Amino acid sequence: MSLISANKKNKTNDFALGQKNITMVQAITDALDVMLERDERVMLLGEDIGKNGGVFRATDGLQKKYGEDRVVDTPLSEAGIIGTGVGLAVNGMRPVLEIQFLGFIYPAFEQIATHVTRMRMRTRGELTVPMVIRAPYGAGVRAPEIHSDSTEAYFTHMPGIKVICPSSPYDAKGLLISAMEDPDPVLFMESMRLYRSGKEEVPEGYYKEEIGKGKKVKEGKDVTVITWGAMVKTAKEAADSMENRDIECDVIDVRTLYPLDQDIIADSVQKTGRVVIVHEAHETGGVGNDILSVINKQAFMYLKAPIEKVTGFDVPVPMFSLEDHYLPSAARIQTAIHKVYSF
CATH class of the missing domain: 3.40.50.920 (Rossmann fold)
Structure with missing residues (x-):
């Protein structure tokens, strides 16, 4: 996809049509689907997110719908995923990067601390990094070691990145859409315990919840x-x-x-x-x-x-x-x- 075509937004209806009763993971899939259709700059990258739909199936069916150029299976390298995302973001794309578990993000810590969060300051506003890092987190699902960490404070200590942690399907979809449209990087934390623990009425289509509001x-x-x-x-x-x-x-x-x-x-x-x-x-x-x-x-x-x-x-x-x-x-x-x- 050329950067010229990538910077053109699809003219889709801005208004949600109806409601559906869905889980949090379905709401996240829905948000990704909405933005992939709405904005050709949006790309998804991560390990096994394409054909397999991700470890929690949050991207299930999206590669088939949008193609391998928009939903990209990456090598097993968190540093590589984040570094690639930085390159895409500063060149006009809107990458959404999946880290399989928050505890797996540590190999990419240097990329986030040194490049993702500092690019706007380093270039005096000439370049920004409009990217979203999605990361399942938290205990209570009987996962192995490293899979259940809740180390969000590492990232709230880094000026330059927003950190979001929704607790419901409605908020997850609205905040994720806001994150994908934000001009700066966002760490989007998703509780594994909440992925399929309940359902909620969520508007269909496009809507946003404001970042920074409790x-x-x-x-x-x-x-x-x-x-x-x-x-x-x-x-x-x-x-x-x-x-x-x-x-x-x-x-x-x-x-x-x-x-x-x-x-x-x-x-x-x-x-x-x-x-x-x-x-x-x-x-x-x-x-x-x-x-x-x-x-x-x-x-x-x-x-x-x-x-x-x-x-x-x-x-x-x-x-x-x-x-x-x-x-x-x-x-x-x-x-x-x-x-x-x-x-």
Whole structure:
């Protein structure tokens, strides 16, 4: 495909037509399909994403529909995938790169830290890297070592890349489309636990959700619970159960880890004065510390109790028999909510 033709956008209808009840992985496939049809600059690259449809079948059927030039099976080289994506992006394409598991991204770390995130600054805005890196992450699916890491904080520490982590099919599709249209690089984290754990009504066709905006998934006045990804469902379960003790919780899904929606965090904390932060990543150096910083700046004087964090432990994600113990549970979150409420 020539760069001239690649820079022409198809004139498709901008309006969603109807709804369909689908899983998160189906919503991701749908978003990729929409953008492959809508924008000829969009390309997919990754290991086994073409004929096999990817390890989780997120790209199933797309190579057959759009051809091997648009949905490209790559060699087993994460550094090569990201490096190729950089070259495509600075030359006018919109590559979407699949890393089979977030824990496999480490060989490509140098490419991301040195080139992906710095190109705009290095060239004084002459070049940008409009690319999306898709990466399944997280524990709870009985995967082998390295497959279950939740190391998003490595990337939120890199100025120049946005980090998104949806918790529902609707958000996954809308945010992925936004990521594919963003002028800068995006790491799009997809919880493996959520891929097929439930369905939701999702608009057909093209729609977007704003990057950098959180979402309130439960309204309450007593305690603010802040989380993202697979932990949203667990946190809401814990918050629902606390109503039996007459404790009402605001549950905030930040959705974007960088940039954080500081307003939704501060507004909720100023209302409740009590906070529990939940994430499955290790406690030390986690994104929860960035949320603490936001609260200290914008809502410290409203606090009625010390902030509690419920996180994974500071150990590598353990193997099957201890995996559930490693993950934050509804019971652990309930204990933290009660602790801040009764302080």
